[in-house]
Amino acid sequence: MIRKIAFVEPNTKIPNFYSFIATPRLGVPILASILKSKGYEVDVYSDKIRKPPPKELLQYDLLGISSLTNSSIEGYRYADFLKRHNKTVIIGGPHATFVPEESLAHCDYVVRGEAEETILELLDALNNGGSVENIKGISYKKNGTCVHNEDREFTDTFLNVSPDLSLVKGIEDFKKGFINKFTYTPMVYTSRGCPFNCRYCTVIKLAGRKLRYRDQDCCIEDVRAALEGIEVRKSIMIIDDNFTVDMKRAKELLHKIMKLGKPDYVLYNMQLRVESFKDEEFLALLNRAGFGLIHVGFESVSKESLAELGKKLGVEDIKFVVDQARKFGLKVNGLFIVGADSDSVKTIRDTVDLTMELDMAVMQLFILCPLPGSDVFNQLTSENRLFTRDWRYYDCHHSVFFPRTMKPSTLQREVIEANRRFYSHSRLLKKGSAGNRITCGMAVHSMEKFLKSYAEKLRRFEDRFYTKDEELITERLQENNARLLEA
Numbered sequence: 001m002i003r004k005i006a007f008v009e010p011n012t013k014i015p016n017f018y019s020f021i022a023t024p025r026l027g028v029p030i031l032a033s034i035l036k037s038k039g040y041e042v043d044v045y046s047d048k049i050r051k052p053p054p055k056e057l058l059q060y061d062l063l064g065i066s067s068l069t070n071s072s073i074e075g076y077r078y079a080d081f082l083k084r085h086n087k088t089v090i091i092g093g094p095h096a097t098f099v100p101e102e103s104l105a106h107c108d109y110v111v112r113g114e115a116e117e118t119i120l121e122l123l124d125a126l127n128n129g130g131s132v133e134n135i136k137g138i139s140y141k142k143n144g145t146c147v148h149n150e151d152r153e154f155t156d157t158f159l160n161v162s163p164d165l166s167l168v169k170g171i172e173d174f175k176k177g178f179i180n181k182f183t184y185t186p187m188v189y190t191s192r193g194c195p196f197n198c199r200y201c202t203v204i205k206l207a208g209r210k211l212r213y214r215d216q217d218c219c220i221e222d223v224r225a226a227l228e229g230i231e232v233r234k235s236i237m238i239i240d241d242n243f244t245v246d247m248k249r250a251k252e253l254l255h256k257i258m259k260l261g262k263p264d265y266v267l268y269n270m271q272l273r274v275e276s277f278k279d280e281e282f283l284a285l286l287n288r289a290g291f292g293l294i295h296v297g298f299e300s301v302s303k304e305s306l307a308e309l310g311k312k313l314g315v316e317d318i319k320f321v322v323d324q325a326r327k328f329g330l331k332v333n334g335l336f337i338v339g340a341d342s343d344s345v346k347t348i349r350d351t352v353d354l355t356m357e358l359d360m361a362v363m364q365l366f367i368l369c370p371l372p373g374s375d376v377f378n379q380l381t382s383e384n385r386l387f388t389r390d391w392r393y394y395d396c397h398h399s400v401f402f403p404r405t406m407k408p409s410t411l412q413r414e415v416i417e418a419n420r421r422f423y424s425h426s427r428l429l430k431k432g433s434a435g436n437r438i439t440c441g442m443a444v445h446s447m448e449k450f451l452k453s454y455a456e457k458l459r460r461f462e463d464r465f466y467t468k469d470e471e472l473i474t475e476r477l478q479e480n481n482a483r484l485l486e487a
């Protein structure tokens with residue numbers, strides 16, 4: 001009989017931009033809250049908060065592992081250990097959803113996509129000897145063959161469920177820690193889904209195109225809980241993929257957040273699309289509600305690359321956003337992606353020039369990452385351009401495919417250089433330099449050593465795939481076995 005359940009969220013050991021942000025994703029705490037309400041005894045482990053000694057996990061009847069692509073290998077390590085001790089193991093989350101067969105080599109069941117309903121049906125079947133054949137959204141093995149049941153429809157079960165973060169083992173002690181006090185970053189979400197279709201993103205496949213909105217009171221309760229006990233300068237992240245699809249609701253929520261009140265040293269941040277900056281009433285509300293940094297996915301300064309990535313923007317939009325933000329006392333974190341087929345070394349340099357010229361508070365320059373499930377992944381796989389399947393490097397910081405007009409190591413080194421320029425010590429020390437820039441600068445500098453040594457690894461095998469002008473020789477791609485990095 002399964003009564004005692006633990007979820008584990010592994011973390012990657014390779015540092016990324018977010019290594020300083022210590023917070024569990026919300027998916028597993030949501031599932032844990034639902035299971036607890038049904039009478040199960042549930043704990044959540046997050047490596048970022050408290051990495052469990054593997055033996056501690058053996059006390060549970062069933063374990064659920066949640067991984068992103070870059071933490072999947074660490075997740076498999078947990079799963080293999082638990083399987084060696086004959087535990088029932090389920091793997092779910094964004095990575096397993098798109099590579100269920102790979103994940104099934106390490107566990108009993110894979111839950112694909114949203115799991116609020118699936119997990120209850122699966123536990124019911126396991127506890128009562130029922131069949132799993134009709135449970136939508138799961139994959140499992142039958143006589144050594146992988147069976148993928150039909151996909152599950154998007155659910156509404158989560159609309160008034162709050163993720164109970166007290167179920168995360170060690171979280172209260174963690175939050176009091178000298179440094180953790182600063183790095184623990186509460187997250188709140190108010191909706192799921194996104195109507196857009198960026199080619200590098202998997203959100204619409206994970207959460208759907210149609211927006212599903214959580215109950216507003218529930219969201220505000222979550223913000224209130226996030227504010228509790230904060231004593232130091234801190235950001236609270238509103239993590240909706242698209243907060244402003246329903247602008248009326250967005251404004252209502254901001255009014256309610258404003259009414260909660262908050263200490264001055266706490267600021268909210270969220271991600272917004274460029275269109276939202278046209279609504280000045282909204283921007284004024286953001287400022288009054290206490291928002292500081294706004295993350296904006298500009299993605300590129302090149303029209304061709306934008307078209308390739310599925311975005312309809314231009315440099316004028318970037319300037320417009322920065323001006324509007326400044327007018328309303330908000331800071332901009334410009335998110336850019338480089339490495340698309342139309343990108344050249346010049347595009348990368350132009351990007352950092354523009355961000356510096358506009359004096360953006362923060363810049364995040366990502367390398368195009370073919371996340372399993374995305375159109376970009378499917379395209380690059382079909383063109384045999386992925387040179388590694390070591391998922392640890394699929395974190396938007398490492399070059400994992402052959403770009404068209406520069407070698408992978410050139411892409412890698414140009415990004416390192418761009419970051420060095422944007423986060424140069426003189427710019428970090430400049431009077432008035434935003435606190436956010438200093439924090440992000442620390443993250444960038446802490447990654448540099450790893451990224452440089454990665455660039456060196458790329459040089460071991462890339463030359464034969466490029467002309468002396470660094471044009472990709474596509475005919476040579478037949479020599480690529482997608483394991484070149486590992487060789």
Ligand code: B12
Pocket residue numbers: 007012016018021023024025026027028030031063064065066067068069070071090091092093094095111113114115116119187189200201202203206207239240241366371372394395396
């Ligand atoms: C908030 C967020 C962040 C935050 C915090 C993340 C964190 N703590 O790791 C920040 C900004 C730091 C961040 C960083 C990154 N993120 Co992020 N992030 C998100 C976002 C917007 C929300 C995550 C969330 O809480 N979702 C809400 C819950 C409800 O969804 P969920 O976690 O997927 O859980 C559901 C199911 O997947 C399933 N499930 C999940 N786990 C399990 C386990 C079991 C056992 C079962 C049965 C089911 C199950 O059930 C849940 C309920 O239905 C998602 C997009 C999204 N909409 O999900 C991207 C997303 C998770 N991030 C993504 C990526 C790529 C990254 C980065 C690598 C790079 C980047 N540029 O953003 C870094 C890596 C960070 C790291 N940990 O190493 C990708 C992951 C894709 C993938 N295949 O790995 C996503 C999906 C966005 C995308 N572009 O497609 N991220």
Ligand code: SF4
Pocket residue numbers: 194195196197198201202203204241242297
């Ligand atoms: S990148 Fe953002 S806007 Fe584009 S599809 Fe993903 S969630 Fe939607």
